[in-house]
Amino acid sequence: MAEATQTRTSASGARLQWVLVAIGIAALIAAPFVIYPIFVMKMLCFALFACAFNLLIGYTGLLSFGHATFFGGAAYFCAHAVKVWGWPPEAGILLGALGAAVLGAIIGFFAIRRQGIYFAMITLALSQMFFFFCLQVPFTHGEDGIQGVPRGHLFGVLDLNNALTMYFTVLAIFLIGVFAVWRIVNSPFGMILRSIRENENRAISLGYSVAYYKLAAFVMSAALAGLAGAVKAIVFQFATLTDVTWQMSGEVILMTLLGGIGTMVGPIVGAGLVVGLENTLATSGFPVTIATGLIFMICVLVFRRGIVGEILARLPGAKNSNS
Amino acid sequence: MTVQATEQADKADSGSRVVLSARGLRRDFAGFVAVKNVDLDIEHGKIHALIGPNGAGKTTVFNLLTRMMPSSAGTISFLGRDITHMSPAAVARLGVVRSFQISAIFPHLTVLDNVRVALQRPNGLAIQFWRSLSALDALTPRADELLALVGLSDARDRLAGDLSYGRKRILEIATTLALDPKALLLDEPMAGMGHEDVGAVAEIIRSIAKDRAVLMVEHNLAVVADLCDRITVLQRGEILAAGDYATVSQDERVRVAYMGTTDD
Numbered sequence: 001m002a003e004a005t006q007t008r009t010s011a012s013g014a015r016l017q018w019v020l021v022a023i024g025i026a027a028l029i030a031a032p033f034v035i036y037p038i039f040v041m042k043m044l045c046f047a048l049f050a051c052a053f054n055l056l057i058g059y060t061g062l063l064s065f066g067h068a069t070f071f072g073g074a075a076y077f078c079a080h081a082v083k084v085w086g087w088p089p090e091a092g093i094l095l096g097a098l099g100a101a102v103l104g105a106i107i108g109f110f111a112i113r114r115q116g117i118y119f120a121m122i123t124l125a126l127s128q129m130f131f132f133f134c135l136q137v138p139f140t141h142g143e144d145g146i147q148g149v150p151r152g153h154l155f156g157v158l159d160l161n162n163a164l165t166m167y168f169t170v171l172a173i174f175l176i177g178v179f180a181v182w183r184i185v186n187s188p189f190g191m192i193l194r195s196i197r198e199n200e201n202r203a204i205s206l207g208y209s210v211a212y213y214k215l216a217a218f219v220m221s222a223a224l225a226g227l228a229g230a231v232k233a234i235v236f237q238f239a240t241l242t243d244v245t246w247q248m249s250g251e252v253i254l255m256t257l258l259g260g261i262g263t264m265v266g267p268i269v270g271a272g273l274v275v276g277l278e279n280t281l282a283t284s285g286f287p288v289t290i291a292t293g294l295i296f297m298i299c300v301l302v303f304r305r306g307i308v309g310e311i312l313a314r315l316p317g318a319k320n321s322n323s
Numbered sequence: 324m325t326v327q328a329t330e331q332a333d334k335a336d337s338g339s340r341v342v343l344s345a346r347g348l349r350r351d352f353a354g355f356v357a358v359k360n361v362d363l364d365i366e367h368g369k370i371h372a373l374i375g376p377n378g379a380g381k382t383t384v385f386n387l388l389t390r391m392m393p394s395s396a397g398t399i400s401f402l403g404r405d406i407t408h409m410s411p412a413a414v415a416r417l418g419v420v421r422s423f424q425i426s427a428i429f430p431h432l433t434v435l436d437n438v439r440v441a442l443q444r445p446n447g448l449a450i451q452f453w454r455s456l457s458a459l460d461a462l463t464p465r466a467d468e469l470l471a472l473v474g475l476s477d478a479r480d481r482l483a484g485d486l487s488y489g490r491k492r493i494l495e496i497a498t499t500l501a502l503d504p505k506a507l508l509l510d511e512p513m514a515g516m517g518h519e520d521v522g523a524v525a526e527i528i529r530s531i532a533k534d535r536a537v538l539m540v541e542h543n544l545a546v547v548a549d550l551c552d553r554i555t556v557l558q559r560g561e562i563l564a565a566g567d568y569a570t571v572s573q574d575e576r577v578r579v580a581y582m583g584t585t586d587d
Contacts, residue, residue: 189452195429195440202427207415
């Protein structure tokens with residue numbers, strides 16, 4: 001009897017989830033007609049970045065402190081391919097994601113050998129090395145970055161210089177990226193990732209070589225973060241050092257924590273909040289970092305599960321749906 | 324297969340069938356010898372108990388046998404195959420599977436999913452990141468079977484973390500059984516359990532030992548006397564005595580160690 005009730009609640013919960021997802025997508029389709037499209041595109045890029053990061057922290061239990069490498073690195077690769085080699089934008093974006101995956105494989109290879117804070121420190125150290133690499137090598141143009149990247153034509157036909165075309169391209173890539181994260185998390189492979197997060201030794205004793213699973217998750221997360229960074233380079237038509245700094249790695253952690261670790265929507269909400277706040281405060285003269293710092297403190301003190309995490313936890317019968 | 328391995332396999336088929344075997348096992352921790360010169364033979368169809376006072380090195384022996392911890396010296400072989408230098412996951416894949424002293428379950432997964440995670444790997448489902456979770460439905464009948472075997476069917480859809488302590492341990496046994504291991508290493512399977520649960524778990528262990536080798540660490544001597552075919556007593560990392568319960572319980576040194584004249 002109790003079981004039947006529970007099943008019914010979770011079925012109606014699932015229906016409610018799909019309704020909310022549909023409303024969210026509808027809102028994103030309508031957004032550029034109401035809000036400045038560039039701003040929404042920036043939000044979407046960071047939201048995808050945070051979702052990719054969440055795949056690692058939320059569903060595998062690995063805290064990477066070097067994700068800016070994949071985000072900013074992909075932006076450089078994409079910008080260089082499009083501007084200097086004259087590649088079409090879709091090829092540039094693909095190259096960015098692939099390049100980030102390669103960087104992810106290298107950094108992940110070293111980082112997964114350690115756990116907890118040591119894992120975080122290795123990712124930080126290697127991403128700092130990548131920062132200095134970007135500062136020194138000629139193709140990134142140091143402090144100037146790669147500027148004036150042409151948006152070009154998607155598949156040779158869609159003119160991305162049109163704001164709305166650009167917007168819907170970004171929205172499509174964002175939705176594909178978030179779907180990829182959702183699919184990975186809710187797959188047989190994702191189940192193993194969760195079991196590693198829950199009890200790594202037990203996963204080993206069941207015969208899983210957890211290092212391979214962690215590395216695979218790391219590469220996937222890096223590739224998706226790269227996808228976000230490459231798209232950002234096309235939208236803003238430049239790639240800069242800012243995107244490979246450790247502050248950027250910290251910002252994605254902040255976004256994910258704010259929204260809610262281990263929830264699908266949390267990182268999107270967190271990214272929207274942080275980007276929105278930065279945009280609002282940028283014109284007011286109030287220091288942005290103080291505001292985000294205060295919000296972060298309130299978040300940690302009052303709702304530790306993040307905004308979305310806290311809402312989910314308080315929904316009736318939401319105890320089981322921590323995904 | 325090497326000549327040596329074949330010989331050993333032949334020997335295993337006739338009479339006593341040693342599944343897991345250790346010779347001269349040793350583990351040093353920065354000047355402290357936790358396990359010294361331990362020989363063990365775990366046989367098919369038998370339940371072997373590893374007993375001894377706290378700190379005798381029982382769990383360390385488990386860690387060494389499953390390769391969760393590298394041994395300082397000695398060899399370990401499984402069905403005639405040298406596994407002394409294998410990775411812990413590879414040893415588990417061969418069929419040497421352990422449980423843990425602190426119940427090792429996945430608390431935020433359902434009871435059913437806990438068992439299905441164990442069933443995923445041999446079915447090649449563990450790496451499929453592009454398929455939906457419904458791909459795991461194929462494993463559900465087998466998982467239900469295992470849950471029925473240990474009496475957890477009614478808790479199937481609950482979160483594993485919400486189970487009582489005793490039932491968590493039972494779930495762990497079900498998860499371990501899902502791998503169909505040839506050698507099962509149970510670290511204090513009944514510790515902290517209520518009286519009724521102890522009896523139930525003893526029955527489960529007895530039935531699963533019929534066609535596999537079982538090594539268990541256990542403090543409850545009544546259970547050991549009732550359940551185990553062979554007993555090895557460890558003290559300060561060394562084997563104090565070995566044999567069946569009658570032999571071991573008559574041993575003067577074991578009585579001294581257990582009555583507590585010289586040891587804790």
